Structures are given as C-alpha cells and as structure tokens.
Amino acid sequence: MKPFIKFFSSLELAIACMVLGLVLVFVGTLDQVHLGIHGATERYFYSFFVMWEIPNSEVAIPYLPGGYTVGTTLLINLITALFTRFRFSWKKAGVLMIHFGVISLLIGELVSSMMQVDSNMAIDEGATKNYSEDRTISELVIIDHSHSTTTDRVYAFPKAMLKTNHDVRHEDLPFSISINQFMTNSVIRKRDENTPSKSLIANKDIGLDYYAIETPKTGKMDEINRNTANLTIFDSEGNVAGTWLASLAFPLQRFSFEGKDYSLQIRNKRYYHPFEIKLIDFSFDRYLGTNIPMNYSSMIELTNYDTGENREFLIYMNHPLRYSGLTFFQSSFTPDELTTILQVVSNPGRHLPYISCILIFAGLSFQFGFGLITFIGKRLKRS
Amino acid sequence: MTRILRLIWTTLLVSALAFSGCKRATVAVYDVPKEANPSSKPKTAATLPNQNAPKGRIQWTKPDAWTELVPTAFRKGNYIVEGSSGAKTEITVSSFPGSVGGILANVNRWRGQASLSPITSDELARSLTQISVQGQSGQFVDIEPESTDPSAIYIVAAIFLYGGESWFFKMSGPQEIVSTQIATFEQFVNGLAFLDTELEPEAAAIKPTDGELAFDVPAGWTESKGSSMRLASYEIVKDSFPSADFSITSFPGEAGGLSANVNRWRQQIGLPKWSDEQIQTELKTVKSDSFTFALFDLKPVTDDEKANVKERVLAAILKSDDRSWFYKLKGDVFLLETQRNKFRDVLLTSRFESSPGNNDL
Numbered sequence: 001m002k003p004f005i006k007f008f009s010s011l012e013l014a015i016a017c018m019v020l021g022l023v024l025v026f027v028g029t030l031d032q033v034h035l036g037i038h039g040a041t042e043r044y045f046y047s048f049f050v051m052w053e054i055p056n057s058e059v060a061i062p063y064l065p066g067g068y069t070v071g072t073t074l075l076i077n078l079i080t081a082l083f084t085r086f087r088f089s090w091k092k093a094g095v096l097m098i099h100f101g102v103i104s105l106l107i108g109e110l111v112s113s114m115m116q117v118d119s120n121m122a123i124d125e126g127a128t129k130n131y132s133e134d135r136t137i138s139e140l141v142i143i144d145h146s147h148s149t150t151t152d153r154v155y156a157f158p159k160a161m162l163k164t165n166h167d168v169r170h171e172d173l174p175f176s177i178s179i180n181q182f183m184t185n186s187v188i189r190k191r192d193e194n195t196p197s198k199s200l201i202a203n204k205d206i207g208l209d210y211y212a213i214e215t216p217k218t219g220k221m222d223e224i225n226r227n228t229a230n231l232t233i234f235d236s237e238g239n240v241a242g243t244w245l246a247s248l249a250f251p252l253q254r255f256s257f258e259g260k261d262y263s264l265q266i267r268n269k270r271y272y273h274p275f276e277i278k279l280i281d282f283s284f285d286r287y288l289g290t291n292i293p294m295n296y297s298s299m300i301e302l303t304n305y306d307t308g309e310n311r312e313f314l315i316y317m318n319h320p321l322r323y324s325g326l327t328f329f330q331s332s333f334t335p336d337e338l339t340t341i342l343q344v345v346s347n348p349g350r351h352l353p354y355i356s357c358i359l360i361f362a363g364l365s366f367q368f369g370f371g372l373i374t375f376i377g378k379r380l381k382r383s
Numbered sequence: 384m385t386r387i388l389r390l391i392w393t394t395l396l397v398s399a400l401a402f403s404g405c406k407r408a409t410v411a412v413y414d415v416p417k418e419a420n421p422s423s424k425p426k427t428a429a430t431l432p433n434q435n436a437p438k439g440r441i442q443w444t445k446p447d448a449w450t451e452l453v454p455t456a457f458r459k460g461n462y463i464v465e466g467s468s469g470a471k472t473e474i475t476v477s478s479f480p481g482s483v484g485g486i487l488a489n490v491n492r493w494r495g496q497a498s499l500s501p502i503t504s505d506e507l508a509r510s511l512t513q514i515s516v517q518g519q520s521g522q523f524v525d526i527e528p529e530s531t532d533p534s535a536i537y538i539v540a541a542i543f544l545y546g547g548e549s550w551f552f553k554m555s556g557p558q559e560i561v562s563t564q565i566a567t568f569e570q571f572v573n574g575l576a577f578l579d580t581e582l583e584p585e586a587a588a589i590k591p592t593d594g595e596l597a598f599d600v601p602a603g604w605t606e607s608k609g610s611s612m613r614l615a616s617y618e619i620v621k622d623s624f625p626s627a628d629f630s631i632t633s634f635p636g637e638a639g640g641l642s643a644n645v646n647r648w649r650q651q652i653g654l655p656k657w658s659d660e661q662i663q664t665e666l667k668t669v670k671s672d673s674f675t676f677a678l679f680d681l682k683p684v685t686d687d688e689k690a691n692v693k694e695r696v697l698a699a700i701l702k703s704d705d706r707s708w709f710y711k712l713k714g715d716v717f718l719l720e721t722q723r724n725k726f727r728d729v730l731l732t733s734r735f736e737s738s739p740g741n742n743d744l
Contacts, residue, residue: 124479125479126479127479139411145417147414148414148705149705150416150417150635150705150706151414151415151416151417151635151705152414152415152416152417153412153413153414154411154412154413154414154415155410155411155412156410156411156412156413157410158408158409158410158411159408160408161408161410168410170410170412172412272413272415276612281488284492284495285495286495286498288498288500290498291498301610303610303612305612305634306647307647308612308632308647308651310610310612335473335475336458336475336477336551336553337492337496338477338479338492338551339479
C-alpha cells in the first residue's frame with residue numbers, strides 16, 4: 001500500500017497532472033477550429049483518453065490522457081497528500097483552504113460535466129411552451145394519437161438506442177422498429193436517377209421523395225448533426241408494415257397500425273417542465289440610427305401547474321431567470337424578431353465554483369497575510 | 384490513515400460508476416396534450432378569445448426573379464434577390480398565433496430593424512395601406528428609409544389575419560434592390576390564395592366532453608384578465624369587501640389527486656392540511672343533469688382559525704376518464720357566503736357545447 005500512497009501523494013504527480021492539463025487545454029483549443037467547441041470538449045476534456053484513429057481503419061489508440069483521467073488523478077493526489085503530508089497548524093490553515101478550494105473546483109467540474117443539462121426553449125410571441133429541447137441530443141418518438149381524446153402518448157427512444165441493424169421496441173407498442181441505418185449527420189437529397197439503390201427501400205411518406213447521405217459528424221456551435229434513420233416497422237408476427245425515412249429535418253409522419261393512429265419523428269430530445277412560459281414580447285433594441293445592438297429582452301409570463309403561481313419576468317442580457325433549479329438565459333432570436341430562444345440550463349454543481357473561489361481567495365489571503373504579519377513582526381523586533 | 388484513503392478511493396470509484404450508470408438509455412413514456420386539438424382546451428361560452436388551432440392556410444407562387452431558399456422552422460417561405468453589386472434582399476413568409484402585439488408593435492419592430500425611430504398610432508396611417516386579396520382584407524406597410532444611401536434598409540410588408548394567425552409577407556434589404564422589386568412583391572401578394580383546411584379527423588370527431596365548456600354567468604360577476612391557464616376567469620366586487628376571484632382550470636389526469644389539491648387550496652388561505660379521512664368526510668357532491676361534481680367548502684371553523692383566517696374557498700372538481708376541471712371561488716369569508724348559491728348555479732348550468740370553433744379574429 002505504501003508505494004501507492006507515496007506515488008499518489010507525490011508532488012511530482014501533481015506537477016505532471018498540471019502539465020498534462022496545460023497540454024490538453026492547448027491542444028484542445030487548437031483543435032476547436034476543426035471540431036467546434038462541443039467536439040473539442042467531448043474529445044479532450046470529457047473523456048478518459050484522447051484517441052487517435054488510424055487512417056483508413058476503425059482502430060483508435062489513446063495518445064493522451066483525457067480530462068477525466070487528469071482531473072481524477074489530480075483529485076486523488078490532492079486528497080492523498082492532504083491526509084499523508086499535511087499536519088494541521090494555524091500557520092498552514094490557508095494552504096488547507098486552498099487545497100479544499102481546488103478539490104471542490106475539480107468535483108464541481110466533474111458534477112457539471114456529468115449532470116449539467118443544456119436545452120433551448122424557442123417561443124413565438126403570444127405562444128406558450130412547457131418544454132425545452134436539447135440541441136445536441138435527439139430521440140426517435142412514436143406518438144400514439146389514439147391513446148385518449150385529450151392526450152397523446154409519447155414513446156421516446158433515445159439516440160443511444162438507435163444503432164444500425166438494431167431493433168428497438170416497447171412492451172406497450174404492438175410493433176417493433178428495426179433500424180436499418182442510423183446516420184449521426186446527413187444531408188437530405190430529393191430522389192432522382194442518382195439515388196443509391198439501398199436508399200430506395202423507404203416506401204412510406206417522405207421517404208418516397210427524399211433520401212439521406214451520411215456526412216461527417218460536426219461539433220461546431222453554428223451547425224447541427226442531422227440525425228437520420230432508415231427504419232422498418234414489423235408487427236408481432238414479423239410482417240413488414242413499411243419502411244420510413246426519419247430525420248431531424250422532417251415533420252411528424254403519420255401512419256395507421258391495427259386501426260390506431262400513430263406518428264413517428266426524429267426530433268431534439270424534449271424536457272417537459274411542471275410550468276409553462278408564454279412569450280409576451282421580444283425586443284431587440286438598437287442604438288437609434290445604427291444597427292448596433294443595445295439590448296435583447298424577453299417579457300414572459302410563467303404559470304406553474306402545481307402551485308398556480310402566475311408571474312411575469314423580464315429576461316435580458318446578463319439577467320437570467322432562475323426558477324425551479326433551472327436558469328433561463330436570453331440566448332438568441334429569429335431574424336424576424338418574433339421568436340425568442342432561451343437557453344435553459346440545469347446544473348446541480350453550479351454553486352461549487354463560487355465556493356471554490358471563495359475558499360481559494362480566503363486561503364491565499366490568510367496565507368500571505370499571515371506571512372506578511374510574521375515578517376513585519378520580525379522586522380519590528382529586529383529594529 | 385490507510386483505511387481512510389482506501390475509503391476515499393472506493394467512494395470516488397463508486398461515484399464514477401454511479402455517474403456512468405446514470406447515462407444508460409431507457410425509453411421514456413409520457414402523455415402530452417394533443418397539440419392540434421381544440422377540444423383539449425375547452426372555454427366558456429362567454430367572450431373568451433378564440434384560441435383554436437389554425438384552420439386556414441395561405442398559398443403563394445414564387446416570382447421567377449426570386450431564388451428559393453430552404454424554409455426554416457420559422458419561415459414558411461424563404462426567398463432572396465441578389466443585386467448587381469452583390470447586395471441581397473430577403474423575402475420571407477411567416478405566421479404566428481394571434482395578433483402578435485398588433486400592427487403598430489410590428490411596424491415599430493421593423494422600423495427598428497431599418498434603424499428608424501418608432502412612430503405613434505397616428506403616424507402609422509401614413510405608412511399603411513388597406514388592401515384586399517380574394518376578399519381577405521389586410522395591410523400593406525411601406526417603411527422607406529430616411530437616408531438616400533443605396534444601402535439603407537427598406538422594408539415593405541403585407542399583413543393578414545387569417546385562420547387565427549398573423550401572416551407576414553415581408554421584403555427587407557438595401558433600398559437599391561427593394562425599390563426595383565416592389566412591383567414584383569405587390570404581384571406576389573395579389574396572387575395569394577386563402578385556403579380552408581379541414582380539421583384533422585380525430586379533432587373533428589365530437590366526444591362526450593368535447594366542445595366548449597359553457598355555463599350561465601351569474602349576475603354581478605365580471606370577466607377578469609386571468610391567465611392563459613384559465614378557461615374562465617371572473618371577479619366579484621361587492622360593497623366594501625375585497626374582490627373575490629373565480630376561475631376554471633383544466634389539466635390532464637387527476638392533476639396531483641384530490642388530497643393534494645384540497646390541501647393546497649387550504650394552505651393558500653392559511654388553513655391547516657386535512658387528512659385523507661377528513662377530506663372524504665368533508666366531500667359533498669353536486670349533481671347536475673350531466674355531471675357530478677366533488678364540492679369542498681374550505682373556511683375557518685375553530686376560534687383560532689376564525690381569528691387568523693379571513694378568506695374562504697369554494698372548490699368543485701369535475702373528472703372525466705382522463706381530465707379534471709377545477710372550479711374555484713376564493714375571497715372574503717362573508718362575501719363568499721353571499722355567493723354560495725351562485726357558485727352552485729355555475730356548476731348546475733355547466734355543459735359542453737359541441738360548436739365548431741369560430742373564426743372571428
């Protein structure tokens with residue numbers, strides 16, 4: 001056990017982690033040009049290893065430890081050093097606080113990377129919404145319109161379940177869905193004489209007119225991955241009901257199965273909230289006589305289904321609405337200025353960086369202040 | 384010390400596994416109100432605004448000079464015209480529910496886009512022309528730039544209220560191009576076709592609780608602003624009492640259940656919660672020709688409650704297989720005593736009227 005403790009508490013390991021952290025930030029920042037911010041974050045920081053794909057093969061080998069490995073190692077190093085090397089005394093109370101500050105910073109980032117959920121709520125003026133949509137995660141939904149007179153039942157299959165040549169099903173659905181091909185990103189083309197024969201298997205609805213071509217995945221902020229699936233629906237006896245082309249670009253496609261009405265769609269993952277937001281007015285103010293933006297703001301009315309609470313809020317730049325554990329930022333709008341786009345962030349670890357900064361600031365102030373007072377005391381004594 | 388460290392490492396390892404376990408994919412199943420079904424939001428037969436789903440759509444023909452771009456989620460039509468200098472003018476078609484703040488608000492928004500100061504409603508008339516296409520009246524807006532700079536933004540637009548939605552046909556770009564395209568734009572607008580589309584089959588079928596929720600409004604009750612959640616909202620003002628508030632709301636399912644709702648209303652006026660047995664004891668029923676309501680009279684009873692609580696709630700719940708309607712009258716204890724029979728009348732006269740939605744916007 002001792003060699004392990006010695007290794008994990010060593011200063012050399014801490015320095016190695018910090019250097020690797022610097023390298024990761026440097027390389028990740030450069031690669032952001034190619035991968036975009038999401039792509040670079042996933043590849044370099046939210047991973048255990050940074051992989052290099054050998055060209056023209058599907059083999060990938062790790063060539064750098066990823067953010068999770070470096071961060072976790074540094075976390076273990078700090079905790080181990082705290083217990084093995086540190087002997088508490090008032091003189092070193094500042095160092096202790098700094099250690100705790102850095103530890104909570106690392107834990108905060110881990111919690112954020114694992115649990116933070118970012119989504120968008122696009123609302124037209126006068127319209128109301130009670131859900132936000134994840135821009136980076138999609139889902140295949142089968143909607144049962146015959147469920148009741150007032151509600152539809154939604155079966156949402158997450159993207160992680162949609163794999164080429166895999167079947168997905170739910171016990172309450174009378175059919176199963178076979179994913180013939182899943183494309184993370186694609187472009188949609190109108191069917192013509194050049195349409196590849198494998199794309200001609202779609203024989204229902206939009207798939208009769210269009211087909212999809214797979215394109216490389218993007219991680220850029222201003223681009224989306226157009227998830228597309230070519231899927232076949234089978235009844236319980238294995239008979240084919242039809243083959244559809246579903247894509248993030250397409251509207252709901254309706255169909256009947258055993259006398260009941262359904263529709264299917266690939267859409268951005270939705271998060272339903274126990275409240276609804278109505279957009280009363282969106283304003284984009286400019287400095288008069290110029291096109292220089294002065295302010296963007298959304299006047300909204302929030303109604304909570306559970307409590308009946310009904311309030312109006314003004315969300316504008318740097319003044320988000322914090323409600324029910326969520327933060328609503330004024331994020332964007334459509335060019336006609338009739339639709340606001342709010343960024344909805346849920347991050348259980350959002351307080352930890354503040355706590356860390358306070359701890360580190362207090363620790364540094366104490367340590368340097370203590371040193372300064374000791375130094376002045378010694379000088380006074382000498383003189 | 385070694386034990387503590389072993390414990391910490393184990394905790395970190397277990398946490399990492401737990402985190403990775405959180406991401407396992409499962410099928411989510413949930414119910415949502417039908418989006419294009421007007422019957423999911425019954426309204427009073429009184430004068431609430433029409434919130435029915437759109438029942439009309441407009442078709443247009445693209446002029447040859449315009450290049451078509453891919454429609455977006457917000458642009459039903461998306462076109463571009465390029466000038467000889469490379470400058471571009473956009474022509475867009477969009478529609479939004481309701482009046483979207485009215486014509487003045489929209490014209491001032493566009494004036495902002497053209498870097499012009501806002502105008503008043505009196506000045507609006509100067510940049511507005513009433514037009515009629517296929518018998519549908521609309522407005523033509525001309526927002527000419529004050530500057531003679533060829534790159535100054537010039538906006539022309541046509542606005543129609545049709546099928547419960549505001550339709551905007553808008554051309555916006557440098558005046559050197561827009562001024563050459565105005566005739567084409569007018570031709571484009573004059574060629575619009577206003578179509579009636581039928582409701583989806585499942586929306587058109589009348590079910591027992593479909594249609595508009597209606598009741599006879601008691602004398603002395605005046606309609607109040609309410610909120611989008613309310614199907615009906617009334618205010619009762621009498622003598623020097625603080626005004627009482629009446630509302631009807633509706634939610635899918637049981638909306639939290641009987642106990643949760645009754646106790647929420649009790650807490651709103653400062654009364655302690657009831658146990659489930661008490662709720663069953665206090666529950667009274669009111670039967671009309673068509674429905675049976677669960678009725679609760681929530682008022683201070685004990686001396687202590689009477690000293691501290693000055694409000695009272697009369698609440699009734701109507702349940703169907705998959706939806707609940709909540710009738711709630713809240714106000715001063717004594718004022719509500721005078722309104723008890725009127726509240727009862729509202730319940731007894733409640734009905735669903737299977738009338739097709741009007742198109743009166």
